[in-house]
Amino acid sequence: KAGVTQTPRYLIKTRGQQVTLSCSPISGHRSVSWYQQTPGQGLQFLFEYFSETQRNKGNFPGRFSGRQFSNSRSEMNVSTLELGDSALYLCASSLGGSVYEQYFGPGTRLTVT
Amino acid sequence: AQSVTQLDSQVPVFEEAPVELRCNYSSSVSVYLFWYVQYPNQGLQLLLKYLSGSTLVKGINGFEAEFNKSQTSFHLRKPSVHISDTAEYFCAVSDRIQGAQKLVFGQGTRLTINP
Numbered sequence: 001k002a003g004v005t006q007t008p009r010y011l012i013k014t015r016g017q018q019v020t021l022s023c024s025p026i027s028g029h030r031s032v033s034w035y036q037q038t039p040g041q042g043l044q045f046l047f048e049y050f051s052e053t054q055r056n057k058g059n060f061p062g063r064f065s066g067r068q069f070s071n072s073r074s075e076m077n078v079s080t081l082e083l084g085d086s087a088l089y090l091c092a093s094s095l096g097g098s099v100y101e102q103y104f105g106p107g108t109r110l111t112v113t
Numbered sequence: 114a115q116s117v118t119q120l121d122s123q124v125p126v127f128e129e130a131p132v133e134l135r136c137n138y139s140s141s142v143s144v145y146l147f148w149y150v151q152y153p154n155q156g157l158q159l160l161l162k163y164l165s166g167s168t169l170v171k172g173i174n175g176f177e178a179e180f181n182k183s184q185t186s187f188h189l190r191k192p193s194v195h196i197s198d199t200a201e202y203f204c205a206v207s208d209r210i211q212g213a214q215k216l217v218f219g220q221g222t223r224l225t226i227n228p
Contacts, residue, residue, distance in 0.1 A: 004156070033215070033216075035216075035218075042216035042218055042219070042220045042221060043203065043205075043216075043221075044218075045215040045217070047214060049213065056215055058215065062194055069167075090156055090157065092156075092157075102159070102216070104149075104156035104157040104158070105156050106154070106155055106156045107155075
């Protein structure tokens with residue numbers, strides 16, 4: 001069974017631009033969560049989607065948004081990029097949202113210059 | 114609000130020595146606790162979890178952890194480490210098992226194994 005895939009793996013953007021990251025969950029998984037990992041702030045929860053609905057949201061500005069499609073694939077979008085948005089963005093999928101069943105992808109490394 | 118404190122940012126040990134990675138949490142409700150491992154350039158892998166029942170939890174790769182409610186701790190241990198255990202380890206807490214929930218992570222402990 002294929003694991004969680006994230007594309008692209010690496011991305012370089014300029015301040016002010018916007019970016020879209022993609023996450024394909026394990027087949028059959030309906031929940032996708034997104035996390036931001038930085039050296040200073042560590043791992044922080046962004047949001048969780050289940051059956052195309054945002055079910056939980058972390059403390060991030062409105063520039064961070066996401067969505068989930070009917071096939072459970074998820075995208076997150078960051079508009080008006082800032083230098084501080086440079087991070088590893090991880091997504092995790094699970095069957096029905098159970099925390100202990102979360103499987104993480106390899107992440108997308110975003111660098112903002 | 115829940116929080117997790119990993120008391121050591123870095124832990125160097127010699128190969129085949131025992132290791133303990135410390136984790137303390139704060140929560141006003143029932144907690145569910147997890148340890149994840151992150152190898153270089155990879156995502157997170159679940160090592161073990163405590164949901165209920167026995168306070169001693171065994172996980173993959175020979176790791177185990179003990180839930181101590183009175184000390185609000187969930188320390189990770191391994192009796193004999195290998196070079197391949199070199200990685201970053203994260204303790205996390207969640208207030209739900211199912212439904213809307215999120216993981217709150219500690220800052221991580223970098224485990225370095227010296228030959």
